[in-house]
């Protein structure tokens with residue numbers, strides 16, 4: 378949040394108005410999956426979505442917590458070399474910003490296991506919730522609003538929102554380059 382010292386009467390930005398970054402990356406690792414990442418406290422909190430996001434409010438998509446990533450990783454698209462963490466091809470499938478819903482702080486909401494938020498991406502928009510369902514798994518669910526749809530957005534909009542490329546085109550263009558901006562912290566997990 379950039380707070381500029383204002384003159385009396387100037388409208389100041391509140392924390393809840395802060396635009397935070399989000400990205401959904403399609404990741405061809407050993408298994409194809411999506412990585413859903415929300416900017417929280419200076420890092421990208423991350424969940425792996427084996428089936429990707431769904432715009433259908435009746436569909437609950439498993440979201441497995443994985444390592445925090447650096448903010449700069451939100452713009453990474455390319456191929457991570459074999460043997461490196463996250464090896465495989467990465468596409469920036471959707472990109473935008475997000476805002477938390479409700480008065481509760483984001484950190485507290487995550488600790489409690491239920492984070493409601495709005496996405497302002499190119500493909501994913503409107504109101505969503507992440508709910509912790511078990512020790513290992515969360516659920517990502519679309520709320521009912523005008524952006525809800527029975528259409529499978531991963532099928533209708535399969536290309537990179539950054540470059541317009543397919544995963545195969547990214548893989549062909551960028552082979553074996555190590556990713557300089559790896560995950561934050563220890564190398565645990567294989568997502």
Ligand code: MN
Pocket residue numbers: 404406410411412425463568
């Ligand atoms: Mn991944």
